[in-house]
Amino acid sequence: MDPVHWDRLARLSQHLLDDIEVGSGDDGTWYVSRDIESALLRRTVQGSEPQIVVGEAGHGKSTLLWSLHRALQEQGLHPLLVSATWLHPGDDGIRTASTAEIVSAITGRPGAILLLDTADLMLHSRSARHDIIDLVTVLTRTAIPVVLTTRPIEGQSLPANLGHRITLGPFSSNSELPAAIEALTVEFIADDSVMPTNPVSAIQSALARGALVDDVCTSPLLLRLLFSLSAPHFPQLELDVTGLYNLFWSRRIVSDHRSGPEVPAEDSDDLSASAGFLAIAMLALGTPEPPVDVVVRRAAQVAASADHAYDDVVLRRHVRALTRRGVLVTTDNRARFLHQTFFEFAAAKGLANRGAEDELPRLIARVAQTPDDLFVGAVVEQILIILGADPLARPAVRASCQTLIRTGLPYPISIAMTAWAHHPVLLELTTDMFAAVADNQLRQFLENLPILGTRQFAERARDFGHRLDIVPRGIGTGTFHELLSPHDNSTHPPNARGPDELTAYQQRLVRALRRVEERRGDLERATDQAYRAIRRAANSKDDDRLGRTLFSISRSAFYRLKAGSSWSAPARKLCADIDA
The missing domain is CATH 1.10.10.10 (Winged helix-like DNA-binding domain superfamily/Winged helix DNA-binding domain)
Incomplete structure (x- = not known):
């Protein structure tokens, strides 16, 4: 135990805690407790094995560690919050902290616990990854509890037996999201502002209608950003992720739209x-x-x-x-x-801003040559999305996406598929295009369609339905129907009438049919194409049992579909099939 190293790291840790934005109150009034928090705290105190918190960007990993740090201190323990960026050497080779200093500071100190934030930043290279693994291993051998956070893709590079993995997802709809909306409304919205009688219901309704996409509503980062950019007024409830980032860019960087005596005129x-x-x-x-x-x-x-x-x-x-x-x-x-x-x-x-023709070839070559460099890859994905909206830049973006797909490598392909989901005009939907695309990558492509903004989702879904027959059913058809509604509340597979079990594809299709009615506005134009694709699947030789599965679906759901005027024609077809 080295008290000098401990004092220095503890001071840096406190600065990091101060920087983590959990609200304007020093007492953490605006922090929303996460559903996984109590179990994580219990396992951390027990110290049986390292805890690896896996979560997408913006899902609140850093604020979770902030809250965990506070809870551990309340129990008389000594948590040390460390940012993985401190372990990264600068141009001069000097690090803010080394793994040796961390081990020296913590080892032998009663009640010491390491909370390592953004470990994914150190998982992009083999040597840095080994440094993280060695740090966790050494502390575990000396009975020091460890909690680290990482994004999912980077987390896959960690050994499966390194520790207990726990997923931190977006806000849960039944507990975390309502609490977050109430807290953000109190924090950011002026008392005299015009706002809905029930803010929670208003946002949940916008989410159900598709006016707000899932990522904006359920991401702790983005939901807070939405409220802060709208303050002191209640947020406008029609926005997607890219739109929210562009709004931040215009209101905080192009100009400063904050108001108040603390905002300098310059x-x-x-x-x-x-x-x-x-x-x-x-x-x-x-x-x-x-x-x-x-x-x-x-x-x-x-x-x-x-x-x-x-x-x-x-x-x-x-x-x-x-x-x-x-x-x-x-x-x-x-x-x-x-x-x-x-x-x-x-x-x-x-x-x-430096031009697609000048920048893209060099960046794409970098991704193709170092396909495990997720740090650069994430930026390349964003630049393709941004430039894809510019008609003049689209030829360069199209060529870049084609180059990435031709690599045959998972991560470059996923970058191209994400850009394509944002801008379907970039690429043609052909059999050759899908030759190198794995099932999970096509799934991600389809999942991104409704995330991008539901106004255009129906048109894109209809276009995909037109061409669905060119994609092998095991890859495309089931996935498409599974994603007709991105809000899947069903957790149990359907029961078939008969002794035969349903295939995994058939189970997904039935679940999709169950929730078609949830997306009336968004899928109005896609419904007929979805119906045709369903009938093609039902009539195919290798899915001859599919027709029987329609009987397992509640008739009332389809008759409620029938009540909607814009849905009446396809609903009658589906009801006729059920009654046949």
Whole structure:
């Protein structure tokens, strides 16, 4: 036990805790307790094995560790919150902290617990990954409890026996989401603002109608961002993720729409160029949280290459302004964007402004050559989405997506599929196009369709239904029907009339039919095509039992479909099949 190392790391840990945004109250009034929290706390205190919290970006991994740290302290224990970025060496090779210092500080200290945040940032290279694994292994051998967080894809590179894995998902609809909406309404919405009588019901209704997409409503990061950008008014309830990030870009970076006596008048400058330069510099440095001196120096070089006369002095001033606006977080002479996903968005915006023809070939070549570099890959995915909306840039984006698919490698293909889901005009839906695409990648493509904004979902679903016959049924048909409604509340497989068990595909199809009625507005134009695809599947030789499964579906569901005027024609066809 080294008290010098402990004191230094404890001071850094406290700064990190102060930076984690959980609300305006110092007592954590606005934090929403997560459903997994009590079980995680219990297992951490028991210390039987490391706890690996796996969650997508924006699902609240850092704030969960903030809350866990507080709960552990209340029990008289000594948790140490460490950011994995501290272990990343700078240009000079110096780290904020080393694994040896962490082990030295914690080992032998009674009640010490390591909380390692954003471990995924150290899982992009083999050597860094081994450093994390060795750190966890050494502490486990000395009976030091460890909790670490990671994104799912990066987490797959950790050994299966390293520890107990627990998934942190989006806000649960029945407990966490209502509590979050109530807390955010109190925090951000003025008393005299016009707002719904029941804010929780209003947002849940917008979610059910598809006006707000799942990711905005149920992501702790994005839901908070939605309320903060709308303050002091109640949020407009028609927005998707890209729209929300663009809104943040315009209201915090292009100009500062905050109000109040604490907002300086000079903070109205357009800082979009500087935000892009800083993000590109972080990308080049290989870390989203470099020292301020280093990132400013590298950003000045990026600016000079773009013929912008931004020297170190100007960029330092812009770093301070972006920090005041809440775009950057600056602690212990290190700077980062408010969240890693927004760093990825800002880097993509900055690169997109430099021109698709100049940037894309180099970036695509980098992804193809280092397909396990998820740090760069996430930025490439964002730049393809951004440039895909520009008709002039689409040829370059189309060529990039085709190159990624031709690699035959899972991660590059998933990047192309995500961009394609955002912009279906980029690629033609052909059998050859799907030759290299795995089942789970096609599933992700289809899952992204309703996430992108339900106004266009029906049209895209109908187009996909037209061409469904070119995709092997095991890959496409079942997945398509499974995703007719992204809100699947059914948890039990249907029961068939008869001794034969349903195939996995048939079970998915039946569940999809059960919830078709939940998406009346969004799927109005897609229904007839969905019906035709269902009949094609039912008539096929290898699925001759499928017709019988329709009997296991509640008739009342289809007769309620029949009541909707826009649904009456396809509903009558389905009811006729059931009654036949």
